[in-house]
Amino acid sequence: MTEIIGKLFGSRGLGEVISPVIPVSGGFMHKMYKVCAGGKLYAVKHLNSEIMKRPGVMENYEKAEKLEKVLEKNSIPIVPALIINNVKMQEQDGEYFYIFNWQEGSITDWNAITIEQCRKAGNIQGKIHAIDYSDPESTKNTEVSENTEQESDIPDFKALTLEAKTQDNEIYPLLAENESLLKYAVEQMVSARKKLPDIETIIDDDMDPKNVMWYNDDPVVIDLECLDHGNPVSSVIQLSLQWAGVTTCSFDPEKMKAFFEGYHEAYDNGFRNYAEAFGLAYTWVEWLEYNIGRALGKCADEDERCLGVSEVKNTVARIKYIRDIEESVKMLMR
Numbered sequence: 272m273t274e275i276i277g278k279l280f281g282s283r284g285l286g287e288v289i290s291p292v293i294p295v296s297g298g299f300m301h302k303m304y305k306v307c308a309g310g311k312l313y314a315v316k317h318l319n320s321e322i323m324k325r326p327g328v329m330e331n332y333e334k335a336e337k338l339e340k341v342l343e344k345n346s347i348p349i350v351p352a353l354i355i356n357n358v359k360m361q362e363q364d365g366e367y368f369y370i371f372n373w374q375e376g377s378i379t380d381w382n383a384i385t386i387e388q389c390r391k392a393g394n395i396q397g398k399i400h401a402i403d404y405s406d407p408e409s410t411k412n413t414e415v416s417e418n419t420e421q422e423s424d425i426p427d428f429k430a431l432t433l434e435a436k437t438q439d440n441e442i443y444p445l446l447a448e449n450e451s452l453l454k455y456a457v458e459q460m461v462s463a464r465k466k467l468p469d470i471e472t473i474i475d476d477d478m479d480p481k482n483v484m485w486y487n488d489d490p491v492v493i494d495l496e497c498l499d500h501g502n503p504v505s506s507v508i509q510l511s512l513q514w515a516g517v518t519t520c521s522f523d524p525e526k527m528k529a530f531f532e533g534y535h536e537a538y539d540n541g542f543r544n545y546a547e548a549f550g551l552a553y554t555w556v557e558w559l560e561y562n563i564g565r566a567l568g569k570c571a572d573e574d575e576r577c578l579g580v581s582e583v584k585n586t587v588a589r590i591k592y593i594r595d596i597e598e599s600v601k602m603l604m605r
Contacts, residue, residue, distance in 0.1 A: 272304070276315055279363040280308045283355045285370075296378075299582060305373065312373035314350075316494075318360075321571050323367055331499075332360060338473055338498040345402050347395065349492045350374045350484070374493065376486030381519045384480055386529045389514045391490050392483055393530035396510055397537030400472040400503040425461065426560040428453040434567060442566050442583045449587055456553040456590050463550030467502050468542050474501040479513045504542050507534055508551045512593075512600070517552070520592040524603050545604040552593050552600075559586040 277288040286309020293305040295314070302317045322328060336359045339351050352359040352369040361368045379388060432450065435443040446453070477497035484491045511534070515527035564570070565579025 272302075272317065275364050275366055276304065276306060276368075279315075279361060279368060279370075280306070282363070283361065283370075285309055285313070285355075286311075299578065314371040314373050316352075316369040316371070318367040318369070319571065320366065321569070321575075332496060334500075335496050335498040336360070338500075339495045341402060341404050341473065342399065342495070342498070345398070347398055347402075347492065348490060349495060351495070369496075371493075374484055374486075374491060376484035376491060378481055378484055381480060381516075382521070384514065384516070384526065386523075386526055388480075388483075388485070388490070389526040390529040390533035392478070392480075392514055393507075393511065393533030394537050395483075395490060395492060395533075396475070396478060396507060396530075397534040397539075399475055399478075400506070400534075400540075401538035402473050404473060426453075426457055426556050428457070428556075428560075428563075431560065431563045431567075435563070438567060440567060442563065442580060445584065445587055446563070449591070452591060452594060453556065453559075453587075455594070456556050459550030460553040460556060461550075463548045463553075464505070466544075466547050467504050468540070470503055470540055470542075471500055472503045474499055474503060474506040476501070476506050476509060478510060479518065503538070503540065504545070504548060505551045505554075507531070508545060508548055509554055512552050517593060517596075518589065520589060522592075522596055522600070524600075527600075527603065546601040549597065549601050549604065552597075553590065555586055555590050555593070559583065559590070562586060 273288070273290060273292040276292050280286060280288050289307040292315075295303045295305050300319050300322060302319075304315045304317065306313045306315050336352070339349065339359075342349050343351055350371050352371055355361060355370065359369060361370060379385075428446065428450065432443065432446040435446055475492070475495065475498050477494060478492055482492060482494040484493055507530075511527050511530040512522070514530045515524070516522045559582075562579045562582040565575055566583050567579075568576055570576050570579060
């Protein structure tokens with residue numbers, strides 16, 4: 272990778288890369304590197320090669336890049352990918368990259384997130400949803416315009432469990448043990464989507480705590496590849512719960528309250544029936560489905576497969592926790 276990134280920077284006129292290229296912590300799908308070249312520091316995101324093979328992936332990235340520019344124009348605090356040779360995504364030797372100016376700051380540990388940080392994060396999310404922007408090329412999100420769910424979009428955990436059993440994969444016992452829970456979670460998610468109001472905005476469903484950096488107590492949003500048009504109610508439910516600790520199975524109602532307070536300061540569409548839409552909290556089943564695939568070997572290498580196994584275990588535990596706190600959280604949402 273050092274060689275490829277060196278060629279990438281040389282061909283883009285960014286200067287000679289000074290070794291070493293340093294891996295840094297990033298998300299669960301792509302790899303990040305700290306790169307020094309031409310006397311400047313950069314962050315380089317190497318996009319997952321398996322994801323880049325998916326149908327329609329380039330169109331999704333192009334949409335996110337367009338919306339990233341909209342956020343910049345609306346003064347949302349973000350770290351945008353650099354535009355080089357008139358494009359953001361860079362290709363080198365069959366691999367795909369985004370290059371960013373290095374951002375000083377740090378990600379808050381999941382167990383150290385403060386109430387004030389939740390309020391500020393909610394406010395940013397509200398400002399994104401409040402942007403008055405419509406793309407004539409966009410078609411409305413199916414969650415918004417239709418009260419139907421395509422069967423192909425619904426995780427089939429029965430089939431995935433059978434595949435794990437056939438492989439004698441280590442995740443099989445966990446999936447078999449939680450068959451009824453996963454069935455319930457999918458049903459709740461689908462039901463909640465049918466209750467969403469007919470609203471569409473720009474959304475960033477990936478704006479969880481790992482994708483917000485803090486510098487002098489000021490937040491800056493990173494990793495904007497998931498920008499899209501979608502339903503803001505779905506987005507705020509999922510993100511408020513993540514900032515409130517659901518991801519680490521340590522829910523704090525005061526943090527959720529602070530997130531919503533910050534959110535409504537910036538954007539308020541009048542919707543208040545959040546309890547009936549609580550099933551959106553189970554959207555974790557989609558992340559589970561993806562990681563089951565990785566655990567079953569549908570990924571780039573053994574390291575990624577092992578990450579998939581780990582995330583299957585973490586995500587099942589998270590879904591169990593959400594089920595345990597469901598009624599108490601609904602009471603808070605009413």
